Structure formats: C-alpha cells, structure tokens
Amino acid sequence: MKKIYLDFAATTFVRDEVLEAMMPYFQEKFGNPSSLHFFGQEALRGVDEAREKIKNILRAEFLREIVFTSSTTESNNLAIKGLAFYYYFGKKIKPHIITSSIEHPSVLEVCADLEDFDIAEISYLKPEKNSLINFEKIKTEIRENTCLVTIHYVNSELGTIQPIKQIAKLIQEINQQRKDPIYFHTDGAQAGFENLNVQELGVDLMTLSSHKIYGPKGVALLYVRKGVPLIRLFSGSEHEHELRAGTEAVPLIVGFAKAMELVENEKEKINAYLSEIRNYFIEKIKYFDGKIILNTIPEISSAKILNLYFPTRSSQDLLIYLDSKGIAVSAGTACKSRANEPSYIVSDIYGKERSKNSLRFSFGLTTTKEEIDYLFDCLKNFL
Numbered sequence: 001m002k003k004i005y006l007d008f009a010a011t012t013f014v015r016d017e018v019l020e021a022m023m024p025y026f027q028e029k030f031g032n033p034s035s036l037h038f039f040g041q042e043a044l045r046g047v048d049e050a051r052e053k054i055k056n057i058l059r060a061e062f063l064r065e066i067v068f069t070s071s072t073t074e075s076n077n078l079a080i081k082g083l084a085f086y087y088y089f090g091k092k093i094k095p096h097i098i099t100s101s102i103e104h105p106s107v108l109e110v111c112a113d114l115e116d117f118d119i120a121e122i123s124y125l126k127p128e129k130n131s132l133i134n135f136e137k138i139k140t141e142i143r144e145n146t147c148l149v150t151i152h153y154v155n156s157e158l159g160t161i162q163p164i165k166q167i168a169k170l171i172q173e174i175n176q177q178r179k180d181p182i183y184f185h186t187d188g189a190q191a192g193f194e195n196l197n198v199q200e201l202g203v204d205l206m207t208l209s210s211h212k213i214y215g216p217k218g219v220a221l222l223y224v225r226k227g228v229p230l231i232r233l234f235s236g237s238e239h240e241h242e243l244r245a246g247t248e249a250v251p252l253i254v255g256f257a258k259a260m261e262l263v264e265n266e267k268e269k270i271n272a273y274l275s276e277i278r279n280y281f282i283e284k285i286k287y288f289d290g291k292i293i294l295n296t297i298p299e300i301s302s303a304k305i306l307n308l309y310f311p312t313r314s315s316q317d318l319l320i321y322l323d324s325k326g327i328a329v330s331a332g333t334a335c336k337s338r339a340n341e342p343s344y345i346v347s348d349i350y351g352k353e354r355s356k357n358s359l360r361f362s363f364g365l366t367t368t369k370e371e372i373d374y375l376f377d378c379l380k381n382f383l
C-alpha cells in the first residue's frame, strides 16, 4: 500500500544535509561544551557556530539573544512564565497578559496555570470570522499591570498568518505612553518559512521550532531581545546565558542551525513549491460539489496548511478511512488530536458542529501532485 504523509505541520522528517551536519557530534565530537579540554572546546565550537548562524538569520543583535531549549513548548513556557515570574516574584506585581483563544496549548495551558496559581491575570482575544486576531482590541484590554502580549505567528490548525508587524507597532506606540513597557512574544513554531527578521517584525520574544523545518526533534529556541527580563525556569549551571540550565544538546543544536540555514537559502523556492501544491489541491476541491469546503483562507495563510470541512463525514470517520488508504492527516494539533476531540480552534471560528467534520492537511518538500491525485481518488469513493 502507498504511504502518503500529509501532516507536515505535526512534524517533518530530517533532511539529509541536516543529518550529515549532526553526525560528527554524536561520536567524534561528543564532548561537553562546558569542558575546558579539546573535546569540550570542539563541541562548544559547534554550538557557537550554530548560534552565530541563527543570530544572522534572525538579524538578532547579540548572540546571547538566542536561547536554545528542548522544544517550542519549553520556549513558550520560558517566555511567558519567565516574564510573569519576574513581575510576580521579582517586582511583587501580579502581571496581566494578553493572548488569544486560538493559541497552541503550550501557550494556553501556561496562561491557565498562571491564572490557577493566582500568579497572573489573563485576557483572551477572540479571532474574527476570518481567523485573524483583531489586534486593535489589544488597546481596550491594556491595564496598568499588562506586561506581555503573546500572539502566535502562524496558526497551527488553519495556517492563518497573524499580523505580527502591526501588533508590534501598536505595542510600541502604546509603550510610548507608559513607564513600564509591554513586551511582545510570538509563538513562531509554524512560521519557519515566513519572515523571521526580528528587527522587521519588532518582536521582543520569538519561539521557533526545529522539527517543523526538517531539523531534529528535541531542540528549539527562544529569541530574547536584550533587556527583556526573564526568570529562568530550570535552576542549575550557567548554560544559555543563565536562562536555561542543562548541558547543550550539541548534535541537535547543530542540526537545527543547518535546517534554518537551508530554509533561509531556499525560502522562496520552498514557498513557491508549497503554493503550487496547495493551489493544485484547491483546484481539485472544486469538483466535489460542496462536499469539501475550505476552513483556511489561502490568501492570508501559510502555503503549507489547508484545513477543510467535510459536511457529509466526521473527521474521525475520515481519519480512519484515509489511514486505511495509507494517507496520514490530522484533525488538529498533534498533541490534542489524540484526545479524539474536535479542534478547539476550528470550533472557536466556525462552531463546534463544523469542527467535528474538519481535517488539517499539511504539505511538505516531498509532497507531489500524484499524491494529491491519489488522495482525491480515495475521497471520491468516500464522500
């Protein structure tokens, strides 16, 4: 049976070039970067070069602004809790955070925990009908103790690209009228193929993933603009400029930087290819007489994700059927979809009934038109 992977928003395979870059650091260059001897210094060079590469790609100002973590979940925790703890424990102020109701659980659950422990107040912005966050509403939510706005860059389930530059600009304007600044964090886990220039974006904190851009799992980063006050979550040694204790995962960090470098060099080509695949897919939908409807609005979305509504079939039935045909897709964010629940993001925008019949298709570098043809041949027999 054919095996077709259309779940690239959940994770990607590791590219050959990335694997090749990582290999020496598993055996020949296995040292601990904190060791003073040759083995350690060789490993440290690997980490330093990776950090330099990424600093240049993000146009960050300082090397210490790049903090390697174990996952984007950890990066989101560090950004949000790190700042909340600084205000709550350091300044003895209970902070207020503005986010949206359609963030990934690694943001929403962090906010919920902070609320449950009475450490922070949280405001949740609702998306508009078109799945964009109406960022003007931030203005009406601002309080004296607001310290952070955290809005994702690319939506994990719909692919919508949020107006990050405009949000940053608005916050900068608001900050001109305030003594204590409001910082802006974006979860860019799904935004690896978008503009990642932190100066152009105007973000203070940005989470990025490795395993969504053909790098290894087990590593991610948090960009922390100089001066943003974070309290570390892991106590221990002085790794990552005292923001994240624990011996660096050298091979993974090297692989992550290689994956970012490849994307940086090939971004236009990758996005053009993904758009071609997506447009081909959308053309095919037209022959299904209303049995397949777009939840994603392509004009404002990343080319790698298409979320679809199937009025005549539940997502569970479709998932099982497609799996039996060797086609891997998902009903939503991987960690939630195992819970067999409809997507809360699709639900928030289109209602619960529609979300029960919706699926996310996501494309990658190896997706072909033949695979899309096969998918639609299968769907024709089922819808």
Ligand SMILES: Cc1ncc(COP(=O)(O)O)c(C=O)c1O
Pocket: 009, 010, 071, 072, 073, 074, 104, 106, 152, 154, 155, 156, 187, 188, 189, 190, 209, 333, 334
């Ligand atoms: C937007 C977003 N943020 C965070 C995450 C969490 O990523 P990880 O499980 O790699 O920590 C994901 C994963 O799908 C995501 O899509």
